[in-house]
Amino acid sequence: xxxxxxxxxxxxxxxxxxxxxxxxxxxxxxxxxxxxxxxxxxxxxxxxxxxxxxxxxxxxxxxxxxxxxxxxxxxxxxxxxxxxxxxxxxxxxxxxxxxxxxxxxxxxxxxxxxxxxxxxxxxxxxxxxxxxxxxxxxxxxxxxxxxxxxxxxxxxxxxxxxxxxxxxxxxxxxxxxxxxxxxxxxxxxxxxxxxxxxxxxxxxxxxxxxxxxxxxxxxxxxxxxxxxxxxxxxxxxxx
Amino acid sequence: xxxxxxxxxxxxxxxxxxxxxxxxxxxxxxxxxxxxxxxxxxxxxxxxxxxxxxxxxxxxxxxxxxxxxxxxxxxxxxxxxxxxxxxxxxxxxxxxxxxxxxxxxxxxxxxxxxxxxxxxxxxxxxxxxxxxxxxxxxxxxxxxxxxxxxxxxxxxxxxxxxxxxxxxxxxxxxxxxxxxxxxxxxxxxxxxxxxxxxxxxxxxxxxxxxxxxxxxxxxxxxxxxx
Numbered sequence: 001x002x003x004x005x006x007x008x009x010x011x012x013x014x015x016x017x018x019x020x021x022x023x024x025x026x027x028x029x030x031x032x033x034x035x036x037x038x039x040x041x042x043x044x045x046x047x048x049x050x051x052x053x054x055x056x057x058x059x060x061x062x063x064x065x066x067x068x069x070x071x072x073x074x075x076x077x078x079x080x081x082x083x084x085x086x087x088x089x090x091x092x093x094x095x096x097x098x099x100x101x102x103x104x105x106x107x108x109x110x111x112x113x114x115x116x117x118x119x120x121x122x123x124x125x126x127x128x129x130x131x132x133x134x135x136x137x138x139x140x141x142x143x144x145x146x147x148x149x150x151x152x153x154x155x156x157x158x159x160x161x162x163x164x165x166x167x168x169x170x171x172x173x174x175x176x177x178x179x180x181x182x183x184x185x186x187x188x189x190x191x192x193x194x195x196x197x198x199x200x201x202x203x204x205x206x207x208x209x210x211x212x213x214x215x216x217x218x219x220x221x222x223x224x225x226x227x228x229x230x231x232x233x234x235x236x237x238x239x
Numbered sequence: 240x241x242x243x244x245x246x247x248x249x250x251x252x253x254x255x256x257x258x259x260x261x262x263x264x265x266x267x268x269x270x271x272x273x274x275x276x277x278x279x280x281x282x283x284x285x286x287x288x289x290x291x292x293x294x295x296x297x298x299x300x301x302x303x304x305x306x307x308x309x310x311x312x313x314x315x316x317x318x319x320x321x322x323x324x325x326x327x328x329x330x331x332x333x334x335x336x337x338x339x340x341x342x343x344x345x346x347x348x349x350x351x352x353x354x355x356x357x358x359x360x361x362x363x364x365x366x367x368x369x370x371x372x373x374x375x376x377x378x379x380x381x382x383x384x385x386x387x388x389x390x391x392x393x394x395x396x397x398x399x400x401x402x403x404x405x406x407x408x409x410x411x412x413x414x415x416x417x418x419x420x421x422x423x424x425x426x427x428x429x430x431x432x433x434x435x436x437x438x439x440x441x442x443x444x445x446x447x448x449x450x451x452x453x454x455x456x457x458x459x460x461x462x463x464x465x
Contacts, residue, residue, distance in 0.1 A: 078458075126415065130412045130415055133408070133411070133412035134412055136408060137405075137408050137409040137412065140405055140408050140409075141395060141396075141405065141409070144396065144399045144402070144405050145398065145399060150398075150462055150463070150465075153462050154395045154396075154459060154462055157391075157395060157455060157458055157459050157462075158391075158395060158409055161391060161413070161451065161455060162412075162413070164447075168416075
């Protein structure tokens with residue numbers, strides 16, 4: 001695992017992945033949007049507004065996925081002090097916060113025509129809102145201390161404590177009798193959603209993931225370069 | 240002074256309780272805040288008895304939670320600044336034990352008075368009679384979680400100047416489940432419904448907080464002591 005702890009090696013790996021991720025993003029986003037907006041049927045009850053699903057659901061998946069990346073990076077940092085883990089968490093958190101906000105906003109816009117309300121304090125919405133606050137807290141700790149490594153490790157501890165929220169989000173729709181519908185894609189007995197809608201949904205999910213990979217890698221490279229510059233500056237001052 | 244582990248443990252607790260109730264301590268401040276903040280609500284929403292009765296459990300719990308929160312930012316900070324935390328860290332208790340003692344002291348000195356005062360506020364807020372027992376019980380059962388979770392936030396922000404705002408940003412989201420279960424229990428009693436299920440969940444959140452609180456607090460303190 002420490003093979004890619006070398007920043008130069010990591011940068012080379014990132015440069016090799018990036019063009020592929022960009023190609024996948026372009027292809028799946030265009031194809032997915034075409035499927036989602038034109039080549040998928042409107043819902044029998046919801047009509048055209050069901051198309052919000054193709055943004056809302058992948059965004060919500062990514063909101064949780066990014067948190068697991070942050071938590072995984074935090075765990076790696078706390079246990080093995082891997083040099084790139086701190087940076088990975090720092091790089092992933094704002095992306096996750098943005099996806100969470102996107103899921104909340106698209107959810108509100110979807111809720112208005114179908115449920116008749118922008119917001120309801122049901123288990124799923126409340127727990128996703130808490131997820132958003134956890135991202136904000138994580139990022140706030142990072143900025144609170146002068147010593148970067150200390151701040152990062154404090155943020156990592158918070159991220160690990162916050163992991164408890166992830167199963168709450170996942171099972172909130174089963175534990176509480178809520179307005180939000182239960183899971184319809186990842187179920188033991190197979191998806192209850194029609195293939196005509198499942199296919200564009202997965203295409204969009206891949207596009208979102210490719211987007212994450214691209215932004216994540218660029219943010220990692222940025223952090224590495226920023227550190228390089230500060231080390232150079234320090235050596236100039238001391239030199 | 241006794242050097243046995245329990246001697247040190249209770250010594251830290253005694254010391255912290257005395258500090259909390261000495262001049263400038265947080266004990267009196269949190270209690271006064273609790274009393275004053277709750278009395279704002281009848282002015283804010285109007286004094287209709289039915290309205291007050293409806294919101295009483297939520298208001299009392301939310302204000303108790305905030306009173307607990309404002310007393311937390313000095314939980315470790317004073318000791319960190321004057322160096323006594325370094326001393327305590329070297330004691331045979333270990334940082335986890337020290338954190339547990341300080342959390343216990345915080346609960347006894349700052350939160351327990353709020354629980355004792357809560358029936359008085361129940362009268363002011365026109366809380367339905369059948370809900371008093373559950374309210375006091377839910378506070379006894381749920382507020383340890385507030386001290387324990389808050390301790391993790393206080394430990395993470397111990398070296399941050401003016402960390403109070405950051406502390407609330409970290410801790411408040413983690414308080415949400417405790418608040419939901421507690422108010423659910425009091426509301427159930429007020430509506431003559433069995434409250435044992437939310438009370439069980441409330442107890443579970445306190446136990447979970449007890450399992451991780453002192454340990455995580457110690458890990459976080461260690462960062463700043465390094």
